[in-house]
Amino acid sequence: MSRFRTYSPEQAYLLPPNVQEVLGSDHLCFFVHQVVERLDLKRFTEVYGEEGGELYHPALMLKVWLYAYVLGMTSSRRLEQRIREDLAFRYLAGGAQPDYWALNEFRRRHGCGINDAFVQVLEMAQKLGLARMGTVAIDSTRVKANASLDRLDGVTEQRQERARKRRQVRRWQKACDRDDPNEGAGTGLGKAVEKLAEVEVGGQLEALPKVVKRSRTDPDSRFLRERGRRFVLGYTGEIAVSQDHFIVAARVTQNPQDAPALVPMVKQVEQNCGQAPQVVLADSGFYSNQNVAQLSRWGMDVYVPDPNLAHELNGGPPATTVGRMQPSDPHLLAMRQKLRTRAGKQRYQQRKTLVEPVFGVLKEQRNMRGFRLRGMAKVSIEWMLAALAYNLGRLYASR
Numbered sequence: 471m472s473r474f475r476t477y478s479p480e481q482a483y484l485l486p487p488n489v490q491e492v493l494g495s496d497h498l499c500f501f502v503h504q505v506v507e508r509l510d511l512k513r514f515t516e517v518y519g520e521e522g523g524e525l526y527h528p529a530l531m532l533k534v535w536l537y538a539y540v541l542g543m544t545s546s547r548r549l550e551q552r553i554r555e556d557l558a559f560r561y562l563a564g565g566a567q568p569d570y571w572a573l574n575e576f577r578r579r580h581g582c583g584i585n586d587a588f589v590q591v592l593e594m595a596q597k598l599g600l601a602r603m604g605t606v607a608i609d610s611t612r613v614k615a616n617a618s619l620d621r622l623d624g625v626t627e628q629r630q631e632r633a634r635k636r637r638q639v640r641r642w643q644k645a646c647d648r649d650d651p652n653e654g655a656g657t658g659l660g661k662a663v664e665k666l667a668e669v670e671v672g673g674q675l676e677a678l679p680k681v682v683k684r685s686r687t688d689p690d691s692r693f694l695r696e697r698g699r700r701f702v703l704g705y706t707g708e709i710a711v712s713q714d715h716f717i718v719a720a721r722v723t724q725n726p727q728d729a730p731a732l733v734p735m736v737k738q739v740e741q742n743c744g745q746a747p748q749v750v751l752a753d754s755g756f757y758s759n760q761n762v763a764q765l766s767r768w769g770m771d772v773y774v775p776d777p778n779l780a781h782e783l784n785g786g787p788p789a790t791t792v793g794r795m796q797p798s799d800p801h802l803l804a805m806r807q808k809l810r811t812r813a814g815k816q817r818y819q820q821r822k823t824l825v826e827p828v829f830g831v832l833k834e835q836r837n838m839r840g841f842r843l844r845g846m847a848k849v850s851i852e853w854m855l856a857a858l859a860y861n862l863g864r865l866y867a868s869r
Contacts, residue, residue, distance in 0.1 A: 499558035514583040539859030546574040606747035607824035614840035615691035728755035751821040754780035
């Protein structure tokens with residue numbers, strides 16, 4: 471009698487009919503399936519017309535993408551392969567095998583639907599007593615763009631492009647002034663009249679963009695400064711995190727500085743969750759007298775040090791000035807007094823324990839150090855999809 475178990479890979483059925491017998495009833499894929507089935511997918515379906523061929527159901531596409539982002543998979547080609555080979559993905563896809571083009575097109579197309587799903591999952595978490603809004607920590611990070619550093623337009627190239635556009639507009643104007651625009655319809659003159667009419671919509675020529683060094687492959691990306699003196703070609707990803715580590719707001723900007731983002735992020739938190747936070751924590755990059763004054767008028771308890779005070783709290787010399795000036799703004803003086811107390815220091819130290827672990831998960835475990843897509847609108851979809859998948863993971867761990 472052989473000591474080895476029977477082995478026959480050519481048998482008719484390698485897997486039992488019930489997938490739960492293989493993966494286990496508490497597997498993450500079943501949780502993703504149950505959550506998406508409870509969502510209202512109207513924002514996904516309403517963008518499609520009645521004409522055209524058959525499409526993969528939005529629920530199918532959303533499930534496989536969410537499960538992929540929870541696992542740190544952001545490539546549509548890699549996802550196509552896993553749907554063919556991985557049992558959990560095959561279950562979520564219902565046996566269908568969408569190709570990478572269909573998967574990527576779904577991700578690029580449904581920004582509004584993903585935003586709506588993000589809010590619905592937050593509402594679901596709040597009904598379970600999660601995503602509590604007592605304290606919110608706000609922070610930002612740099613995310614690398616899908617852009618080549620070898621294909622950049624410097625100041626000289628952009629000035630030449632501006633000059634070319636001006637010459638083109640002057641040629642259209644001269645062509646229109648020289649002859650009767652009604653003559654030569656369908657010719658070069660007629661086209662010049664049409665072009666000039668498009669340019670002069672609103673009664674004035676469109677303002678040319680500010681001259682900055684930009685990428686040809688992703689013109690929306692910017693050179694943004696990271697810690698120290700290092701610069702990265704990418705975007706600024708911003709999140710607000712609740713006291714139980716749920717992302718309650720997320721967005722992507724081109725902001726080289728954080729101060730302009732504090733008030734808009736607090737507004738987005740209130741819009742997503744239906745209520746404003748009681749306590750707002752942020753680092754010194756978000757400080758401005760106007761920000762503190764605005765949030766204080768809204769009744770929020772703000773803990774945001776100015777740069778000099780942050781240096782003091784990290785072991786530096788006492789902050790007695792603002793630059794070379796003595797501090798006089800009452801909000802600045804009150805903030806320094808509050809953060810120098812023991813209770814204020816303890817409250818501000820919570821910021822690191824709330825928001826920074828979330829960035830660690832997104833960038834190290836979920837591969838969000840760089841975007842796959844290009845353009846502000848598309849990378850915003852990626853960032854929101856990653857935030858939605860993160861909240862699903864938190865919901866699964868807290869169930």
